[in-house]
Amino acid sequence: MEKIVVIGGGIGGAIAHDLALRGFSVVVLEKGELCCGSTGRHHGLLHSGARYALHDVATAAECMTENRILRAIAPQAVEQNDGLFVALDDADMVHYRQFIINCEDAGIPCRELITVDARSMEPELSPTIKAAVQVPDATMDAWRLAMHFFASARANGADIRPFSEVVGLLANNGAITGVEVRDHRRHATYVEKADMVVNATGPWAGKIAALLDIHLPMKPSPGVMVSMQPRLTGMVINRLHPAGEGDIVVPQRNQSILGTSAWIADDPDAVRTPADHVRQMVDLCAQMLPQLAQLPVVAAWSASRPLLVSATEEDPTKISRASQVIDHALADGVEGLLSVVGGKATTMRAMAQKVVDRVCAIAGREIPCATGHTVLKHYRRFFRR
Amino acid sequence: MLSFQIKISRFKPGIIDPPAFFSYELTPDADWTVLDALEQIRIYQEPSLMYRRSCHHASCGTCACTINGVERLACKTKLTDLGTQAITLEPLRCVERIGDLVTVRNTLFQFMQPDWSYLQPDEKREAHDLLLSGDGQAITKFESCIECGCCVSACPVARKNRRFLGPAVLSAINQEMKKNPSTENDLHAVAASPEGETLCQRAVACSRVCPSGVYPAKHIAELRNRRKRAGNKS
Numbered sequence: 001m002e003k004i005v006v007i008g009g010g011i012g013g014a015i016a017h018d019l020a021l022r023g024f025s026v027v028v029l030e031k032g033e034l035c036c037g038s039t040g041r042h043h044g045l046l047h048s049g050a051r052y053a054l055h056d057v058a059t060a061a062e063c064m065t066e067n068r069i070l071r072a073i074a075p076q077a078v079e080q081n082d083g084l085f086v087a088l089d090d091a092d093m094v095h096y097r098q099f100i101i102n103c104e105d106a107g108i109p110c111r112e113l114i115t116v117d118a119r120s121m122e123p124e125l126s127p128t129i130k131a132a133v134q135v136p137d138a139t140m141d142a143w144r145l146a147m148h149f150f151a152s153a154r155a156n157g158a159d160i161r162p163f164s165e166v167v168g169l170l171a172n173n174g175a176i177t178g179v180e181v182r183d184h185r186r187h188a189t190y191v192e193k194a195d196m197v198v199n200a201t202g203p204w205a206g207k208i209a210a211l212l213d214i215h216l217p218m219k220p221s222p223g224v225m226v227s228m229q230p231r232l233t234g235m236v237i238n239r240l241h242p243a244g245e246g247d248i249v250v251p252q253r254n255q256s257i258l259g260t261s262a263w264i265a266d267d268p269d270a271v272r273t274p275a276d277h278v279r280q281m282v283d284l285c286a287q288m289l290p291q292l293a294q295l296p297v298v299a300a301w302s303a304s305r306p307l308l309v310s311a312t313e314e315d316p317t318k319i320s321r322a323s324q325v326i327d328h329a330l331a332d333g334v335e336g337l338l339s340v341v342g343g344k345a346t347t348m349r350a351m352a353q354k355v356v357d358r359v360c361a362i363a364g365r366e367i368p369c370a371t372g373h374t375v376l377k378h379y380r381r382f383f384r385r
Numbered sequence: 386m387l388s389f390q391i392k393i394s395r396f397k398p399g400i401i402d403p404p405a406f407f408s409y410e411l412t413p414d415a416d417w418t419v420l421d422a423l424e425q426i427r428i429y430q431e432p433s434l435m436y437r438r439s440c441h442h443a444s445c446g447t448c449a450c451t452i453n454g455v456e457r458l459a460c461k462t463k464l465t466d467l468g469t470q471a472i473t474l475e476p477l478r479c480v481e482r483i484g485d486l487v488t489v490r491n492t493l494f495q496f497m498q499p500d501w502s503y504l505q506p507d508e509k510r511e512a513h514d515l516l517l518s519g520d521g522q523a524i525t526k527f528e529s530c531i532e533c534g535c536c537v538s539a540c541p542v543a544r545k546n547r548r549f550l551g552p553a554v555l556s557a558i559n560q561e562m563k564k565n566p567s568t569e570n571d572l573h574a575v576a577a578s579p580e581g582e583t584l585c586q587r588a589v590a591c592s593r594v595c596p597s598g599v600y601p602a603k604h605i606a607e608l609r610n611r612r613k614r615a616g617n618k619s
Contacts, residue, residue: 033437033447033487040439040447071517076503080525082515109516121513136516141527143445144503163435163484184433185484187400227442234510234524252444253527254598269428275416299418299461301441383494 001025002363005179005192007166007208008200010039011343013149014352014371015200020156021374022356022367027192028150028158029181031165035146037268038202039345041303043225043250043259045236046070046078046138047346050085050110052321053102054095054242059321059347060106066347067136070145073349074376077145081251083137083236084118087130088287092241096131099240103135110135124232124289137236139252142345147379149348155377169197169211169337176336196362198355199339203268203304209339214332218341220268220304221316223260224277228295232256237288243317246284255298258285262316265304273302308342323351325358336362387470388412391422393434394475395485404482406473407431413464419472420448420459423486435485443596446533450486451475456535456594477538479547492547493534496554501561503528530556530599536591548580552591552601555582559604562611573611582608 001024006012009030019026030036045051049063071078087093103110111134118132119125125132154160161181168180170191178193199208203220231251239247250257258281265271278300286293310319323343328334338358343351353369360367388410396404409426417425420438427434437447441460448459453473464472480488506523515522536552537543543551550558558576562569576582582605591601 033439035439035445035447036437040445041441044444068517079504079527080515080518080522081507082513082524111514111516121511134516139527141444141503143439143447163487184435185397187397187433225442227444231526234507234513234526251526253529253531255442255444257442272414273416299442300416301460303441378499380494380497380499383490384499 002195003027003193004196004198004359005029005194006198006200007179008037008202008204009034009160009162010037010146010200010202011340011348011351012200013146013153014348015198015355016153016158016160017149017156017376018352018356018369018371019359020153020158021370022360024359026153026158027194028153028160029164029166029179029192030162031184032163034150034160034162035143037204038303038305039146039348040143041301042142042345043248043257044139044142044252045248045250045346046140047344048083048108048135048137049106050083050099050103050108050135050137051238051243051248053099053106053108055318056320056322057102057106060102060108062350063346064106064108066350067138069349069372070140070346071138073371073374074145074148076378077141077148079139081139081235083135083238084122085133085135085238085240086118086125086288087240088126088128089130092239093130095241100133108135122233122235122237124291125237126288126290131240133240137238139236139250140345144379145345147382148376151377151379151382152374154382166208166211169208171212171334174333174335176334194336196336196338196359198359199337200355202306205306205339205341212334212337214328214334216326216339216341217309219307219309220265220271221262221307221319222265222271222302222304223262224273224281224300224302225260226258226278226281226300227255227298228258228292229298230254230256230295232289232291239288245317246281249285249289249292256289256292256295258282258292262305264307264316268304271302271304273300306341306343323347323354325354327358327362386412386415389422389464389470389472391426392471392473393485396482397484415465417464418460419452419462419464419474422464422472423459435483435487437487444531446531449477449533449535449538449596451477451538456539458533458535458596461596477534479538479540479543480534488534490534493532493537493551493553496550497532497557501557502564505560505564528560529597531597533596535594535596536601539590539594541588541590542584542586546584549584550575550581552605555585555608556599556601556604559608573615576608577612582612
């Protein structure tokens with residue numbers, strides 16, 4: 001079978017798992033520790049899709065499908081806690097009906113609650129909420145979910161190499177032949193041959209493509225998140241309004257994770273965490289959970305989304321989170337090189353399926369995807385030898 | 386803002402071998418953590434620097450290391466909270482090194498069984514009608530233990546005896562017995578083995594360094610009481 005090199009130790013785990021299940025020979029190369037980029041660093045929301053219901057019903061529906069699948073294949077990586085969407089004022093209420101209709105269109109089960117019931121379920125909610133809707137959001141453990149994929153990929157023969165940075169893409173006569181790898185442990189550079197290379201480096205995908213002077217229509221879009229203690233709610237709390245900033249609190253262990261802002265950056269490595277964004281997240285989220293204004297900050301950090309650049313939409317909160325697989329044979333005349341951009345952690349399995357379907361098409365093989373119904377290995381297995 | 390001297394114990398097999406300290410200087414923003422400092426050093430000064438990181442908010446446990454002699458998570462340790470501008474970073478103790486601050490994680494996981502759950506019912510919340518899993522279900526939450534290894538590194542017994550199950554595993558055993566009583570007899574035998582709870586010398590270093598509020602020493606005391614009760618019965 002063909003040998004596929006996957007660059008990126010985030011969603012690269014899901015891609016490696018799918019490739020290995022379909023019988024390909026797989027090498028994963030990650031410049032740092034696994035999940036040290038965007039995949040490990042998000043707020044930990046397993047989306048029901050309701051956050052996208054008002055402006056992107058297709059992504060909302062995909063999230064709900066994947067939400068059901070991930071609960072089934074990695075039950076230990078997901079809290080069973082559901083989420084609430086709360087309307088805070090009359091401006092939010094304008095969107096209420098459309099929100100319910102779009103959730104139904106996207107196949108997202110939702111339950112309209114009277115506010116007294118919502119506040120008895122979650123007593124920390126602001127007493128002035130106008131409406132509340134329960135949806136099947138959940139809290140996931142970002143690191144452990146991704147490591148389930150790596151544990152499963154490795155068990156099926158994938159060769160996973162952290163601290164191995166791709167510093168060159170090698171091509172001959174317009175076709176990829178391999179990659180040049182910097183091994184940070186041994187301070188040595190070597191060549192890894194490959195029949196195909198998948199660039200799954202998220203916000204770093206532009207930098208990898210640039211190694212062959214290829215331009216990717218992608219920009220890193222960082223957002224700030226703030227972790228506070230203690231955990232205030234059992235459920236995920238979202239604001240019911242069109243996509244915006246500072247409108248979600250994800251409870252996790254004994255923490256409350258507040259998110260998020262969004263801007264467009266040029267370099268994913270140089271992203272900082274602006275202090276005014278941290279204050280803004282606390283101020284906005286405290287409108288839903290007033291107690292947040294009194295809590296100590298455990299950590300504040302930023303993570304970059306790998307956003308497809310849109311010709312028509314400049315607001316990063318509104319650009320679609322749909323993923324796209326780019327075959328550089330068609331786009332740039334380089335055979336055997338694929339890039340995957342866009343997407344989100346909740347849809348990583350589906351993104352991997354799209355990538356590997358394309359790999360199969362290029363290789364001329366018809367092998368069905370099995371990741372939707374294959375229970376993942378527990379992440380602890382990754383570390384046991 | 387003041388300038389900080391970050392001294393890092395570095396090791397690369399056959400290259401920086403034996404390990405040696407390297408110093409880096411930087412002028413951090415007021416709110417930088419040790420992890421922010423490591424990121425800046427890697428990006429702008431030393432691209433081959435190896436350390437672990439993932440969630441950046443004390444949830445994944447990857448960035449645990451020894452900071453001025455004490456086991457901590459780099460991601461939630463602010464430089465300005467350390468009371469000095471001289472910071473020394475070393476890897477966790479009791480574990481084999483892979484490179485620089487990165488250690489082998491297998492040690493913790495060879496005893497931590499894959500089938501021990503890391504979800505538990507949230508005792509603070511009443512039962513909910515969850516949308517996908519049925520009526521009157523308890524909300525579940527993740528165990529507090531993030532398996533970072535700080536407690537093992539700080540434990541004076543584990544430092545001398547690699548066969549000691551260690552505080553994290555003993556805590557997990559105690560929690561698993563509570564969640565899943567049918568496992569009690571088997572797990573009790575593991576905890577009461579010669580490598581188990583009897584080796585604990587009550588130094589309580591584990592509870593002092595735990596960044597996640599697990600208090601392993603409390604779990605070990607519960608296991609010990611359980612063994613005493615079992616002894617009295619027989």
